[in-house]
Amino acid sequence: MIHQGRSGMTIRLSIARASSLSLLAGTLTLTPSAHAEEWPMFGRDHTNRHFSPLTVIDRGNVAKLRPAWIFQTGITGYFQAEPVVVDGVMYLSTTQNHVAALEAKTGRVMWTYTHKARTEKIFGPPSNRGVAVSGGKVFEATMDGRVLALDAKTGKVLWDHEAVRPEEGESETASDLAGTLGAGAIQGSSRLGFKMPPLVADGLVIVGVAGAGYGLHVEDEKGGLDGGAVVGIEGGYGRRGWLAAYDAATGEERWRWYVTKEDGWEGGFVEKTADGVPLNRDIAAEKAAAPRQREAWKVGGGSLWMTPAYDADLGLIYVGTGNPAPQNFGLSRPGDNLYTMSLVALDVKTGTLRWYYQQVPHDEWGYDVASPPFLLDYATPQGPVKAVAEASKTGWLYVHDRATGTLLGKSAPLTTQKNLYAPPTETGTVVSPGPLGAISWHPVAFDPTTSMAYAQVRHGATTYTVRTVPASNSRPQIRFTETSEAKGEPSFSTLTAVDLAKGGAIKWSVKAGSRLSGGTLATAGGLVFSGEEDGHLDAHDSANGEMLWRFQCGAGIGGPPITYSLEGRQYVAVAAGGASFTKGSGFGTGDALVVFALPD
Template sequence: MTFIRRLIVASALCLLGPPAVAAAIDDARLQSADQDAANWILPGRDYGDRRFSPLKDISRETVKRLVPKWIYQTGTAATFQTTPLVADGVMYVTAPFSHVMAVDARTGREIWRYEHKAATKKLCCGPANRGASLGYGRVYVATVDARLVALDQSTGKVVWDVALDPAATDGPSEDRGSISPGDATLKGAVSGATGVGANAAPLVYDGKIIIGITGVGYGLHLDSDRPGAPLGAVVGVAGRYGRPGFLAAYDAATGKEVWRFDTTKEGWEGEFLEKTAYGEKLPRDAAAEKAAAPDHKESWRFGGGSIWHAPALDTKTGLIYFGVGNPSPQAAGESRPGDNLYTSSLVALDARTGRFVWSYQQTPHDLWGYDVASPPSLFDVEVGGRTVAAVGQASKLGWYFVHDRATGALLFKSEPYSPQSNLFHAPTPDGVVVAPGVGGGVNWSPAAVDPASQMAFVAAMHWPATYRSQVIPAADGKPEVRYFSIEPVSEGTYGILAAIDLKAGGKIAWSTKLPQPLIGGALATAGGLVFTGEGGGDFSAFDAATGEKLWSFNCGAGVNAPPISFAVDGKQYVAVAAGGSQIWGFRQGGAVIVFGLPD
């Protein structure tokens, strides 16, 4: 490098100034995160997981002037789902495969980088990671290979690294038997679906790190004919596949396990309900299931129930709220008679002890993959003339469920925000098209809640699926094999951004149809805006009162991650990860893009 070039580089670095430094974050600061307008220090901005920013400089009137301010390239082009965190001018980003970076939030300049080296190549659920957490001078990340890692907040150096489940194995409990990758009936090769991992952001509270595992709702994932997307169908085969999921708390200082809640337990058969708790009829033969139950006493040991998000926390009561995934084996119910508690449920626990408080099962004996996958939000709502502390959850079923936070009693469910047809229909040999399909009305995408206007905003989709029951006849000494397939339709899909009026008992205030299914989540702001992204790369702002699109920017890769808003030096910014999603067929990349108003 010539002397003049060195001088130019040195001058530029001087102008940029030293890297930002974030103060250590304690419990008091975490509990007051809702009052900290400038920062985003929890996965949902506050413990209530509302994803609502009180910043309002970027507003209905100014949003048309929004421009990119800087772009940070992670260097990894893969399914990108992170929620960035911002504390005191430093942004903390998790990349696919559980890498972690600290970045100057003013400039996008990297401060430090942690490269995670997975202990196994058998990833249960792909490379995606949904974010880190901050607390006690550390950054905590749960990894694709089911580890929990504590990093020094200032340097990124590993403080401790523990296995979330030392007893876990890489494979299912038993072999698949007669189902082979070359079988023409299955239309493709089997890919993945073994092992356990973790992709949610951990929750930091009271000296504990709370996190759950994924990958236990066993199903065979088949290759797709759609370019760039491996998920063409999910195949379920009855048998002793999978294992129980769990949510656990670990000591923040040492990584030692403090408590564990298994999502399936002995007695998970429940009441053999023939209707859901909200009155929908289920295609079940309860008498036959009860008769079969003695032959499947151990089915809970293979029961599934993944955890796909960080819990929401009520700091007044110390209760946490989280959703549980589908039972195992997926789609096939013969080997798991009963309701399969606590799968496909919203659950409340005591955060300090892991004590069970209540659960509400959205889909007993789930055959459709209706995980409770999107994180719940906490807010107050008026019902029957009284104010109730409530928890709301945007379901795969197409309804937004609102419960009494103390008891779990259903206060109301919204009008459908996505089309529903043949809901809870049993699979047939010819195939029945069900909507919502396995992708859901809302998948894992977080909702946003404006507590002042009492509006919830959901990023949803219409993506039906064909459900079939099929048989491979007995041959060559091998027994007959019955299996079930769930295949998403390839045409007629679209996205839905909807506003749900909580003060009106869940009426749909407005609904905006978008070209592609929405995967990634919503951000609402006091500027009267709702932000969300699309798989084609558009990142857009909508009027929170009407749903009108006010601004859009194409990021060059799918925007399939939740946006955030923060402020540095008194200026408001909006940030989002643009890296697409392989499983949904959206173009991949590895950028975090930060937008702001012109100087």
């Protein structure tokens, strides 16, 4: 295969192509590489920092980076997975939950697993964000609600646990409502499934469901979903989100923690966020509605989007929770809606809640706490504190005491905040940021040697409009909140560096050529890698943001880049398959994992 690099040089690639993941390759013996510098789990380790100490690729030579090999899955689209590299083998999940084991040096296919879903009715696009590898097993959580273990040497299924029943979902389908709402094509309803890469800790496989707070997504004029309306229907749309732990040896469930609190989920009907920002709530109206909505917690939402961080010394895991249901419509769920929109700390052995910090009580804007938390040592006047940081859709990066949850600090705003927490109205309320960010599910890289965090930040505004469909002979009145991109407001992305050693000050911010997605990778070579929706993978100088290299991967970057080393040669890998936002954008989707290295 011939590919034109940035410099115009013709590059001949070594390609490992899987003509289809529907065929199982022959079983091969894995040869461990004692000199491999691995990427053994999501985030590289339990801190979730997405930072590598490798220095072979650095500021001085990154411009020479070229493709080393490409793996094509044969299935186009929604390729968001972060690869895992263990003992010289790369493990990769694809759209539709297929899995491949590849020789990390060459891309040679060692085995593939073809997932057979029990139902076509899944939550959202059929994307998967990665696997976990531990103890000779590959663990995956699937969109059709299963948690399974594969033999790392052969791909053979060792156990397959049904965590969500295939019929579990809304009784009223999206197609039933499309005509009623005057909408075009509508995707999805509340249906539980898994997107996050599992966390393996203390002999447990820990994973949480997505889809609990899902609204109905209406396609925009380009045929995409991210730019279209999100319809949050008044009433019972939603499910009760949960995080569960499964025995890594057998797949048996050991504990389950529910996001929505059964007793007292209303909280204190607070008028401000915990960090003092007014919420503009109509507390009187909420309290008046409360007697009619005492069981709203049963469908209260709270999806779990990304992998928890883990502190083995404290025995705690840290995970963010999603929006309450119904999405963007608050009167049918009065109160603070505990523990949605929160960073929570749970006991790894039992799932018992140790502390929580609710970023947005009674959310009506879709501000899920979605980005994976990361662990750090945070400087305070009294000395360094073991801390956990969480990037938010509202535009701040919060830092908490890891043991107690106490807020130690928050960054400067990473984006323009306009009418923050202004409620939706019938005339339409313009709010910035909207439900896509500042920072959504994408990982934030953190360099512990400099205390710098590197985030992909989306800048833009959303219009929230309350609409009413009058009652008819066959249906009662329907009220819903519709979201749409605010017209006339700027919309762009930046790669932004936040100095957590200096109170969260912004050190530099560089505007991207297209929307940023997938997350960032920082290395000790002084580099930050970041993918764009137009297909470019970029390398920036971590000190000042200067772009030092970029490569067109052929499809939108929708997953986090990683790096690893074999026999002294450093590689950078990223999935290029696009995502839901690329449909109709002109950039298209793809099926390639692209792996780069310096020339031999």
